[in-house]
Amino acid sequence: MKSIARTPTLEDVAKVAGVSRATVSRVVNGQASVDAALKRKVLAAVDKIGYRPNSAARVLAGRRTGELALVLSGSDGSAEEVFGDPFFGRITGGVVKHLRTKGIHPTLFLADSEAARREAVDHVRRGAADGALLVSTHADDILPGLFVEAGLPAVLFARPALHAPISYVDLAHEVGASLAADRLVSRGCRRVVTIAGPTDVPAAQDRLTGFRQAMARHGQPHIPVAHGNFTQDSGETAMLDLLTKVPDLDAVFAANDLMAAGALRALRDAGRTVPDDVAVIGFDDSAPASTSVPRLTTIAQPLEKMAAEMSRLLVAQIEAPGQSPQCTIFDPHLVERASA
Amino acid sequence: MKSIARTPTLEDVAKVAGVSRATVSRVVNGQASVDAALKRKVLAAVDKIGYRPNSAARVLAGRRTGELALVLSGSDGSAEEVFGDPFFGRITGGVVKHLRTKGIHPTLFLADSEAARREAVDHVRRGAADGALLVSTHADDILPGLFVEAGLPAVLFARPALHAPISYVDLAHEVGASLAADRLVSRGCRRVVTIAGPTDVPAAQDRLTGFRQAMARHGQPHIPVAHGNFTQDSGETAMLDLLTKVPDLDAVFAANDLMAAGALRALRDAGRTVPDDVAVIGFDDSAPASTSVPRLTTIAQPLEKMAAEMSRLLVAQIEAPGQSPQCTIFDPHLVERASA
DNA sequence: ATGAAAGCGCTAACAC
């Protein structure tokens, strides 16, 4: 018996089953027009020699790769920072969960430098992936432009800074911010402050603007603000700052949960009780919101659903190219816990 | 001018540069034996028409894919659970960060079912990836066996339950546990309890065993234990349980930070002060450890380094097949914060 | 319904 070490090919199956390569291909790809008896024979042969279609050959012969690039472009943060952030973790989870049902798998890219961004584009250009899921938060990110320019299938996680013909999903950030404002006002808070995100993150801007406008509608047009960078430490620092500038503050809206958690810590250290002395509302409803003491009242963002929709949009675009860009905006909602 | 919509191939470059495909290939792949002048011409042509080598064709012609499967096999938890866990996030970050320097990218697999596990194996079998990084915590996981059996390159994150010829990285869990024991004893704690992880997770067993042995050496052979499943809620429940069974406890060692955070909450609700009434030590040194109140004293696990080493091992195995399996064990260390 | 054969784009062995 002359056994082959080489991994089995279509040809091998054909030989064992006594049919042509074409027939085996048809069976393997589930085409209807194959005689039942032959089909059984082929399947048996496949099983016997443990045949698996070679991906590269398939792709080369004109099929899709079944892979998508998932590009995380969080500022120029290190890998640790990006993957430590529940924001990216939840999105990744949503993407994986949706894609797996379609037999598609995401390849991870950390695009934290110009070179890394180009590499992600190249990956798709070379046909190593059928398209890209772009999760970039910064306004000046060139990534979306690169993909549009190259005519490569891509979908964004958030509205692009410069208007571009590209699909995206996003959250109604202003709505979320106004939900927070309403809540604080209805609690009777009268000296309200806010901890905003970086000025170059559109979502952070939207939350700030939305919050201010909502508070203005409630008769509080001047909302003191301190900026953080979405980390717990920056939230703590911002709170400290606010505490000295506005000693009699009685409420704070933070642009994400991590900063809200930092604020909680600063408030405790300052001897203020939450929510009695100061009410606190976060944003995202991610893990830290239920770990903190007290647990955070927060504006929930359906990240997993948004990630799934983003994936769906991309797959649709790949399957039917040439359609015009689509976008889906999700609504946030208030999650009541102990802090406000 | 007859411009082509088709993406440019080696052939196109050759035509523009007026050389043969082979020469272009040599230049593109950085082979030395090419005349400098020709090389320049080729490079110019590449640049001009925006040529990018097609991955599939390359792979088919015998090269590696430059992709690795990163298989997360956390119990049968949902995607949300896995990606919400900082444990997987940190490992993913470490893998990405190490691999990117080599131009390799990980493709994500969530192997939470038998079918999903087979799919991950198939992915590598088909040549869609050169090998697999297996992060599975459960003892009864069949994944390692599947890869070994198929003779596919793979490296594990933790020691396999059944001994198998496969490389892996791991932590000296017992050492970590004894570090915790030493700390608690040196604080003068005399009624020490522990919150252990699931019994089917070898790492959890090692921590429990190591802790008990170390405490026995310190003259405390009987350590009450409650089991959790590594979530915050389970830690809170376990702590409650322990509190009723051992009302006079003065220290608790939890097998991970999340459970320690849950314990902290239960202790606060029970009116105990940490660390004065009860000292608490966690394990991992992940995000929740510095978010909790008070901040957790914990046993740090260098997950990112371990992930990088795991990647290194796999790449080495792919580049030089047939070597015998290697394993690297890392040492944990104590991180002193406020809880003990 | 099935088979024969022509590529898909690239690499590498082999000639020159």
Added chain:
DNA sequence: GTGTTAGCGCTTTCAT
């Protein structure tokens, strides 16, 4: 040093 050529394993017309 450079060009020629034979595959790599598969899909897909095109005949039959």
